[in-house]
Amino acid sequence: MRRWLIALVVLVLGRLRRRPELDSGGRIVPPGGPDRRAESLVLLLFAGATLCGAAVPVVYAWDAIPDQTQFLGLAFGLAFAFSSAACIVIGKRLVVTEELEEDYGLSHPDDREALEQLVEESGDRFTRKRLLFLAGAGAGSALGAALLTPAASLGPVFDVSSLYRTPWHRGVRLVDETGRALRAGDIEEATFYTAYPEHADREQMGAPVVVVRLKPEQLRLPDDRRGWAPAGILAYSKICTHAGCAIALYRKPTFAPVEPRPALVCPCHYSTFDVANGGGVLFGPAGRPLPQLPLAIDASGGLRAAGNFSGPVGPSWWGVRNHGARS
Ligand code: FES
Structure with missing residues (x-):
C-alpha cells in the first residue's frame, strides 16, 4: 500500500511539473495570420478531388465510354493528386509550426500526451474551418466511393443465377468471327476454331467455344455424353475454369513420348484440358474440367448446339458445382 501511495505521489508531481512547463506559454504555438488565398486553394483542390472521385463510379458504370480503363485511371490519379495537393497546402500554409532545436523525445507516454496537448491548444490560421472540414469530408467520401467501386467487379453477391446463364440451347447454330455458319465439313483435325452462338451477344462469358476434331476412335467421352461429338467434332467453352483467360492453344500435333x-x-497458367475425355484437367491449376457443349450436325451439314454446357462456364466461384449451365 505504501509503495502504491509513493508511486501515485510521484506520478501526480510529475504531471504537475510538466503542465506548468507546457502551459507557461513557451511551448504553445501562437495563432498565425489568416491566409484566405491558401484556404480558397484548398477548397478548390478538395472540390477537384471530390469531382474526380465521384467520376470513378460513373465511368465504371458507363460502358459506352471509349478508352474506359484509361479514364478510370485518370480519374483515380487526379482524385489522389488533388487530395495530396490540398493536404500539402494545409500543412505548409495553414497549420502554424514550431521549430525546436531539441528532440521532442516521444519515448515516454507523458511526453506524447504533452505533444497532443500542444497540437490541440496551439493556434491556427483557419478562418473558414467548418467549410474546409466539409470540403475535406466530401473529398474523403468521394475517394472512399472510388476505392470501393472496383469491388463491383467481383460479381453478383446475392443472385448468382446470371453466372450460370449462357446463350446456348438446342438448335443454336455455331458461327465464326465473321458470322458465317460453321459446317462439319469445314472442321479439320490438328487445328482449332473459335465459334459463337448465332444472333447472340458475343461479350457474354458463355458465348465463345473452341471446336476441334478428333478421329472418332480417339474419343473417350463419359457414357452420358455419347453422341455429343458427331463425326469426332467437339466443342468446349473457350473460358478457362481457373481464372477465366481465353483458351488459346491447342496441343496438336503432340510429342508422343511425353504428350500422347x-x-x-x-496460356495464362498452363491449365491443360483433355479434349478426348470431356475436358478433364491434365495439368495446371484449374480445379474442374472445361465445360463441353454437345453438338449435332443438321441436315445441311451445319454445326448446331444439341443442348447447353456440361457445367457452369468460366472461372470457379463459391458453389460453382451446385447448378448446371442454364439457357
Ligand atoms: S486462367 Fe487459365 S490457367 Fe489460369
Whole structure:
C-alpha cells in the first residue's frame, strides 16, 4: 500500500511539473495570420478531388465510354493528386509550426500526451474551418466511393443465377468471327476454331467455344455424353475454369513420348484440358474440367448446339458445382 501511495505521489508531481512547463506559454504555438488565398486553394483542390472521385463510379458504370480503363485511371490519379495537393497546402500554409532545436523525445507516454496537448491548444490560421472540414469530408467520401467501386467487379453477391446463364440451347447454330455458319465439313483435325452462338451477344462469358476434331476412335467421352461429338467434332467453352483467360492453344500435333493426347491449353497458367475425355484437367491449376457443349450436325451439314454446357462456364466461384449451365 505504501509503495502504491509513493508511486501515485510521484506520478501526480510529475504531471504537475510538466503542465506548468507546457502551459507557461513557451511551448504553445501562437495563432498565425489568416491566409484566405491558401484556404480558397484548398477548397478548390478538395472540390477537384471530390469531382474526380465521384467520376470513378460513373465511368465504371458507363460502358459506352471509349478508352474506359484509361479514364478510370485518370480519374483515380487526379482524385489522389488533388487530395495530396490540398493536404500539402494545409500543412505548409495553414497549420502554424514550431521549430525546436531539441528532440521532442516521444519515448515516454507523458511526453506524447504533452505533444497532443500542444497540437490541440496551439493556434491556427483557419478562418473558414467548418467549410474546409466539409470540403475535406466530401473529398474523403468521394475517394472512399472510388476505392470501393472496383469491388463491383467481383460479381453478383446475392443472385448468382446470371453466372450460370449462357446463350446456348438446342438448335443454336455455331458461327465464326465473321458470322458465317460453321459446317462439319469445314472442321479439320490438328487445328482449332473459335465459334459463337448465332444472333447472340458475343461479350457474354458463355458465348465463345473452341471446336476441334478428333478421329472418332480417339474419343473417350463419359457414357452420358455419347453422341455429343458427331463425326469426332467437339466443342468446349473457350473460358478457362481457373481464372477465366481465353483458351488459346491447342496441343496438336503432340510429342508422343511425353504428350500422347491432344489437349487445349490456357496460356495464362498452363491449365491443360483433355479434349478426348470431356475436358478433364491434365495439368495446371484449374480445379474442374472445361465445360463441353454437345453438338449435332443438321441436315445441311451445319454445326448446331444439341443442348447447353456440361457445367457452369468460366472461372470457379463459391458453389460453382451446385447448378448446371442454364439457357
Ligand atoms: S486462367 Fe487459365 S490457367 Fe489460369
